[in-house]
Every structure is written in structure tokens, then in C-alpha cells.
Amino acid sequence: MQESLDSTEVHRRFQLIANGPALFNAVVSGIELDIFDFLEERGGADAAALGEFTGLEPHKLRVLMLALTTTGLIEKRGVDYVNHPVATELLATSGPESWQHILLSWKTIYYPAFARMTSALRAGTNEALDALDGPGDTLYARLGNDPEKARIFYTAMSAFSLQTMPGLLEHIDVKSSRHLLDVGGGDGTTAAALLKANPGLKATLLDLPSSVELAEQRVPAEVTDRLTLHPADLLTDAFPDGPDHALFSHVLDTFTAEQSVMLLAKAYEVLPSGGKISIYGFAAADDETGGPLSARLSLYLNILATGRGMAWPQAEASAWLKSVGCVDVRSVELPFEHALVTGTKP
Numbered sequence: 340m341q342e343s344l345d346s347t348e349v350h351r352r353f354q355l356i357a358n359g360p361a362l363f364n365a366v367v368s369g370i371e372l373d374i375f376d377f378l379e380e381r382g383g384a385d386a387a388a389l390g391e392f393t394g395l396e397p398h399k400l401r402v403l404m405l406a407l408t409t410t411g412l413i414e415k416r417g418v419d420y421v422n423h424p425v426a427t428e429l430l431a432t433s434g435p436e437s438w439q440h441i442l443l444s445w446k447t448i449y450y451p452a453f454a455r456m457t458s459a460l461r462a463g464t465n466e467a468l469d470a471l472d473g474p475g476d477t478l479y480a481r482l483g484n485d486p487e488k489a490r491i492f493y494t495a496m497s498a499f500s501l502q503t504m505p506g507l508l509e510h511i512d513v514k515s516s517r518h519l520l521d522v523g524g525g526d527g528t529t530a531a532a533l534l535k536a537n538p539g540l541k542a543t544l545l546d547l548p549s550s551v552e553l554a555e556q557r558v559p560a561e562v563t564d565r566l567t568l569h570p571a572d573l574l575t576d577a578f579p580d581g582p583d584h585a586l587f588s589h590v591l592d593t594f595t596a597e598q599s600v601m602l603l604a605k606a607y608e609v610l611p612s613g614g615k616i617s618i619y620g621f622a623a624a625d626d627e628t629g630g631p632l633s634a635r636l637s638l639y640l641n642i643l644a645t646g647r648g649m650a651w652p653q654a655e656a657s658a659w660l661k662s663v664g665c666v667d668v669r670s671v672e673l674p675f676e677h678a679l680v681t682g683t684k685p
């Protein structure tokens with residue numbers, strides 16, 4: 340049973356949540372104005388230097404810095420502002436794994452939709468998708484019509500995959516695998532990392548044509564000879580024969596439980612005896628009382644992305660693998676509320 344938190348802690352959380360949208364957007368402004376990068380390069384700066392750098396008038400900068408210091412991500416030491424070590428780690432880099440990309444995508448794509456949460460929950464559909472033009476009833480399909488939003492979305496997805504990648508690389512059992520099928524492999528970030536870390540492995544990435552196109556542009560040259568791109572609809576098209584390990588990385592969370600079992604059964608069907616299925620992604624606590632990453636993702640999926648799915652608890656994913664015939668089902672909890680659940684075809 341979930342333990343009751345003391346009132347002081349719930350009050351503290353309440354204030355953080357109630358003021359969260361303002362503070363979140365202040366952090367995004369800090370990113371867009373390159374404040375974290377500037378402070379990192381300089382080792383700190385006063386208001387005059389920041390004003391000159393950002394071009395903001397002094398009073399506007401003053402209120403932005405009030406918000407940023409409130410978050411704790413920037414500290415005030417005398418007259419100088421400096422990055423907290425956590426800001427240095429998460430935000431003061433624009434490299435491919437940076438949280439900068441993730442927060443920009445949450446601002447552009449996620450949070451405008453979240454303002455429509457009650458209506459979408461009542462309607463029982465991902466009606467917040469109306470904000471994006473074009474055909475298709477999922478966010479992924481609509482992004483095919485909006486290259487700029489697609490770039491923001493997939494850059495963030497890749498950043499999150501890179502953040503969480505060490506857990507996957509360390510725990511996925513590909514030592515005895517020859518050929519990985521990366522189902523819903525996105526822009527190829529995960530497949531590329533797995534191929535780099537496992538020189539004997541080859542992979543097939545299956546995804547919708549628009550994602551496969553991105554993968555074509557983004558996958559590093561050093562692995563392209565071991566990676567086959569397979570544009571397909573995973574719901575309606577057959578899975579290719581040949582792979583001995585199917586990976587569902589951040590994919591089953593976008594589908595219903597019934598669809599997930601159907602997809603696992605499809606993978607099971609094409610695997611040889613001894614082949615493996617790995618399910619990797621966000622996992623809510625088995626008692627469904629947390630945590631924040633899983634709660635945010637589950638809401639986003641239902642009101643915007645696909646209108647279904649959630650950060651499935653590990654126990655549920657394990658039961659699915661057993662239900663399609665897998666044995667030796669194992670589950671490991673990883674950082675960022677992630678889990679890796681693996682089963683073997685007997």
C-alpha cells in the first residue's frame with residue numbers, strides 16, 4: 340500500500356505543481372536565450388553581463404532570473420548568477436542527449452495539449468491532436484505533415500533515448516543474438532547505439548516511412564552496413580523473417596494492452612526457438628501510484644499521441660510475454676522509471 344506523505348511535503352509539492360507551468364516556461368526561456376550555456380562558459384555572470392548577452396531590458400531579466408533562481412537550477416552568489424551542478428549536467432549543453440531538446444519538445448508539443456486534458460479525458464479520445472493539421476489519427480502520423488515539429492519531436496525522443504541508453508546497453512541480453520528487430524525504432528538512435536556496442540550484431544529497424552526517412556539521415560555511417568531500414572506499419576504489416584531478437588523500445592506504451600499482446604505474438608511468430616523478446620520503456624510502479632515521468636507520459640499518450648496506452652507496469656509486461664508463450668521471463672528496474680522485461684521463445 341502507498342505510504343501517506345506528511346502534510347508539509349504535500350504542501351511543498353502543491354506549491355511546486357501550482358506554479359510549475361510558470362517555472363517550466365522560465366527554464367525554457369533560459370534555454371532559448373542560451374542563459375545556461377552562457378553561465379557555463381563564463382563560470383557565472385552578473386545582471387549587466389546577462390542583459391548585454393540576452394538583449395533583455397533589465398527589469399525583464401530581473402523577473403526571469405527570479406524564476407530561474409527559484410527553481411534552484413541557477414544560484415545567486417553575491418551579484419553573480421551561476422549554474423547549479425544539476426543545470427550544468429542537464430541543461431548547459433546542446434549536445435544530442437541534452438534535456439534542452441526534451442524541454443523544448445514538451446513546450447512545443449506536449450504542454451499545449453495538456454491544457455485540453457479534461458475535455459480529452461471526457462471525450463475518451465486524443466482530441467488534443469486537433470491542434471496539428473493533416474491526416475492521420477496519431478501524433479506520429481500528423482508529424483509526417485509538419486517537418487519542423489517532427490524535427491523537434493524526434494530530436495527530443497533521441498535525447499531521451501540517449502539519456503536512458505546506458506541502462507538498456509548494460510542490461511539487454513544481445514550476447515547470443517545475431518539479428519535484432521527494432522520494432523518502432525524511430526530515428527535509429529537506439530539501434531545505432533546497440534550496433535556500436537555489439538560489433539557482431541546486425542539490426543533491422545521497422546517504423547513508419549516518415550521515421551525511416553529520418554533514420555536514413557541520422558544513423559552514423561559506421562553502422563549503416565549492419566542496419567536494414569524497413570518502412571512498414573507494425574499493426575498491419577507482417578514482421579520480417581530473420582531476426583532472433585525483437586526489441587520494443589518505448590513502443591508498447593503507445594498501444595492498448597490487447598494490441599501489445601498482438602504485437603508480441605507477431606514477434607514471437609517470426610523468431611526462431613531460443614529467440615528473445617525485450618520490452619523496454621517507462622514503467623509505472625506495479626501498484627500504479629507513481630512516478631511523475633510515467634504519469635506525464637501516460638496522460639500525453641491518451642490525450643494527444645495515440646489516445647491509448649500507458650507506462651505499463653513491469654508485472655503486466657511480464658504477464659504478456661508469458662501469455663504469448665515466452666519462458667524465462669525476467670524483469671529489471673532501470674533509472675528514469677524505466678524497466679527492461681525479456682522473455683525467450685522455447
Ligand SMILES: C[S@@+](CC[C@H](N)C(=O)[O-])C[C@H]1O[C@@H](n2cnc3c(N)ncnc32)[C@H](O)[C@@H]1O
Pocket residue numbers: 479496497500522523524525526528529545546547550571572573574587588589590593
Ligand atoms: C516513442 S517512439 C520510440 C522510438 C524508439 N524505439 C526509441 O526507443 O526511442 C515510438 C515509435 O513507434 C513508431 N510507430 C508508431 N506507430 C507505428 C506504426 N503503426 N507502425 C510503425 N511504427 C509506428 C513511431 O513512428 C515512433 O518512431
